[in-house]
Amino acid sequence: MADTSYDVIVLGSGPGGYVAAIRCAQLGLKTAIVERELLGGICLNWGCIPTKALLRSAEILHYAQHASDYGLKIAGKIEADLEAVVKRSRGVAKQLNQGVTHLMKKNKITVHMGEGTLTGPTSLTVKGEKGEEKLTAKHVIVATGARARDLPFAPADGKRVWTYRHAMTPPEMPKKLLVIGSGAIGIEFASFYNDMGCDVTVVEMLDRIVPVEDKDVSAFLEKSLSKQGMTIMTGAGVEALTVSDKGVKAKIKAKDGKVSETEFTHCITAIGIVPNTENIGLEKLVEMDRGFIQIDPYGRTKAKGLWAIGDCTPGPWLAHKASHEGVTTAEAIAKELGNKDVQPHPLDRNNIPGCTYCHPQIASVGMTEAKAKEAGYEVKAGTFPFIGNGKAIALGEAEGFVKTVFDAKTGELLGAHMVGAEVTEMIQGFVVGKTLETTEAELMNTVFPHPTISESMHESVLASHGRALHI
Template structure:
């Protein structure tokens, strides 16, 4: 079976690459070993947001009296919450199946391995193999949860994110190891549903990749919600022999034993690059990732890679754009596309975390901007001063903006609060268009909205604040 393009993996990087290549007139096949849509759609981004929405609705109902609404006997059905989440994921996966048919892309179910130049061997569920060929092969095999040697996942008492999404019953107690996006989202979900949650974080602060003020605010809000947080702490070992697991945790104050029904390991993501034939073809890797240039080319002609198995941020929207870029680069070389695609700007990628309060950020943190030699103007606007936030009953958090003092360049923005993941795109577009602080001030923002907090924070940075 011969194609112009074979895509290995159908996640948020793989299936857009396949669709864009097909749109450009190339004959495309996509190889998937499990479910169309990959981890993000089936076990990551989408089903977790469904879980988080259920938790949010439950919390709203419990606090209905705050809005002048009487509601009694509020309780949740944990099994039904999980079932709804799986239903949302299944529906989205079927949507990808439709897109494959619509774009005339052949779907080959099985495990794909690079066999030789232009060849992929696919092993099906029945262990039968077939050989497919293409001039261009795109590796989009994604990533999986990283496991620590002293925290082996057994799928029952020590779980990863996949098991955490489909636990057969809600645990009364949980330890979450790691406070990146996955860790804090699950911590919020389970705490909101009534589980006693403790976060153990190795770094000095939670969500350590965020601006320091964001970390401090999230820790304050989480503690207010009843989540216990241990930073500068490591789980040395977990004893799962009893009904309740016992985690030996090393802290700056000494060792302590934490007990919980379930321990969730959320300590990052590693690339799926083993056993896919990279070594046989001499595809270069470094630090567990496939090395690529700005167009997604590996060191081997005709082989490309994108998404979580490459060095860029492990985010679905990064993989999607990389996938489109790879397809357009192939199209350009096959004279089916008029120009080279624009390379990725990895310093203008929005990052979103969907706990409550939500976190959204882009560009330089204040510390990174200063360390890079910028003289900065910083503005911060609290949602406590926002009319829409007060009306909504969601006044926690703030918007923080960072500008270059000399030229007004929009260096970065960091938000924590209700619906901020819906607000960050404005900054992405603004920075792409090289917008300055004064242009943000002169662009009229609608009132009352949460989004006007961005303009208000900018006004603070330039000493022109009206509402604070």
């Protein structure tokens, strides 16, 4: 009979779970992972990665349609082949799923495919292809993630009302699309379908789109997306959806209180997430708040030996936060099991970057200017527009800016906010700076390479002291 006792069992194999398993294995712990669907979880198979593949296709299409801006002529009609675009995206997801399978083998992690249910803090049953298996461990990490929240009055049906999952493998190209919610997921799909030639309307309850971002970023993005032909409705709510074979009729209450009825061919709901914490034996074991498992800074729950990480715990609900928690929790477990060499570092929630891959891109870390003032800081903020950056102009991407927020008294970097080309690749500079507890003086004294868009990061720091050179 196969051995079913381990040092650590990880329930869920998303970017939190599989990274936790790898780190446990690196630390010499006998590790197993339980997964009910696909290794790599939502992120690799249905989220972060395949959406970036879709958005890349839309970006290439956008450049091809604007070839004349670069002095180029493309003969013939440029059009999107939706089936081929989706096929490419699925291929990328499959490659990464196979990559995780390889990493599990390489690190000698046992994979149990099936539905896992906890029978205690450190034991579970797995119902899968092999029937029912009973597994035990010294420690269990719950990494079950989350799923899209449904509209109570119009649950997703995959035909007319979609979640991100349906939007990734669309049965047909929408002609007129309603996107409810303007967080990262809503805005990325709105951007993708808009670039693909669809008529897109975004409805956001709050008074601005991408509401977690700095208000200057929200205002800039709204202007940019409107210029690209999108209809943006903020301070608005969808009061009812009538779904038929032909499409979706939406009752939308606008900012001014007027209710109008508009017809769409399809609707994407992107109104948040629900943690996957029901019916897996957690109820009597852990403390939960709205379904999210409550943990200490290392991932411990109130049940000894039971830990939790990622989207089934309090936010921000981001893949890189889950991976970081996975490493921290693995090291905390190793320390409890007697490893004297590991020094786990708890997560600093103020230093988790956020990236949105719409067109233009958004990236940020730390406090917005408003949040810093709310927290009682005396603030120095600097903004530098891409129009003052040589590389951005040469690329034909002069739309965007970098904004930095500092504590006027100590010079501490409190936050950084960017919108424009490739900002998702640049934000890590400020994340590293914040981790090293940098001040504006050190950033000012740093030599940034020329010509790069990253020079605008330097200039925004200079601008916070009225010292910007190129504007």
